Amino acid sequence: MKMPAPILVTGNLPASVLDTLKREFQVECHAEDRPMSRSKLLHSIRDKIGLLSMITDDIDGELLDYAPKLIMIANMAVGYNNIDLEAAAKRGILVSNTPGVLTEATADLAFSLILGTARRIAEGDRMVREGRFSFWAPFHFLGRDVSGKTLGIIGMGRIGKAVARRARGFQMPILYFSRNPLEKTEEEELNAHYVPLNNLLGESDFVSLHIPLSSVTRHFISEKEFSLMKTTAFLINTSRGPVVDEKALLEALQNRIIAGAGIDVYENEPAITPGLEKLDQVLLLPHVGSATLETRTRMAAMAAGNLLAGLRGEAPPNLINP
Numbered sequence: 001m002k003m004p005a006p007i008l009v010t011g012n013l014p015a016s017v018l019d020t021l022k023r024e025f026q027v028e029c030h031a032e033d034r035p036m037s038r039s040k041l042l043h044s045i046r047d048k049i050g051l052l053s054m055i056t057d058d059i060d061g062e063l064l065d066y067a068p069k070l071i072m073i074a075n076m077a078v079g080y081n082n083i084d085l086e087a088a089a090k091r092g093i094l095v096s097n098t099p100g101v102l103t104e105a106t107a108d109l110a111f112s113l114i115l116g117t118a119r120r121i122a123e124g125d126r127m128v129r130e131g132r133f134s135f136w137a138p139f140h141f142l143g144r145d146v147s148g149k150t151l152g153i154i155g156m157g158r159i160g161k162a163v164a165r166r167a168r169g170f171q172m173p174i175l176y177f178s179r180n181p182l183e184k185t186e187e188e189e190l191n192a193h194y195v196p197l198n199n200l201l202g203e204s205d206f207v208s209l210h211i212p213l214s215s216v217t218r219h220f221i222s223e224k225e226f227s228l229m230k231t232t233a234f235l236i237n238t239s240r241g242p243v244v245d246e247k248a249l250l251e252a253l254q255n256r257i258i259a260g261a262g263i264d265v266y267e268n269e270p271a272i273t274p275g276l277e278k279l280d281q282v283l284l285l286p287h288v289g290s291a292t293l294e295t296r297t298r299m300a301a302m303a304a305g306n307l308l309a310g311l312r313g314e315a316p317p318n319l320i321n322p
């Protein structure tokens, strides 16, 4: 009997998903909570024909040189900036992602950050826990309204639109800036108005980022963009850390150029720019946009489905590089 071909899974997946892979392949799974180390990844990839990867795996030309048998990489994420697509294409390696299944969870988190920054949720929690809740007064611990305020959405793809749908329930006028403007009917449905970036920055009370990271979008929001925002505005980032110049963000917050920020992703994850943690007007989360049991389960199943299809010689449903 022929031995099943080996594949590598670099994160802990639900048993049922692993089982579907094990039926056809010999699976090496890094079933630990922490990301796989670079040295272990370079060592483990050598004989593998398939890789089910996490966003913490840096998949570059060097790694692919270690993997002469690799046919397909299935990234368990919608973003794939951790993969050098050119290096993969040069070697004829298929790459897929997991779009759609994490849209609602990520939009929920973006909206949590909108509410959380405006109403100072984490700061209030810290105050009560630390025994500093000592009085009520009419103008004490004030936040800002969310309902009726203007939301600026940068990147009106799946997640941007899902945030817009939530904002409708809060009667928020929506401005957006996107590579691909929406059809008129969709704009009307979402009550969203396409505007130039500078107008969006100048008129929005909340600016929420939903663009992928690329060489074009690195530091998309930097000192100049902060200077255009209202001093009462909040920046929300659930996309990718390097889309924001984090040093410029720290300075904008320290100098009260903007009112606050809700941040789930960082420029040099998991490190954060020192000083951010000292500011009460920033709400900091550990990259958990898609981190719900239901969503991560769907992402795992989708990544496994893509990998199985690609290795069987079928077209993976979510191929990025056809």
Ligand code: GLV
Pocket (backbone or CB within 6 Å): 055, 076, 077, 078, 079, 080, 102, 289, 290
């Ligand atoms: C998570 O960050 C993703 O891109 O899915």
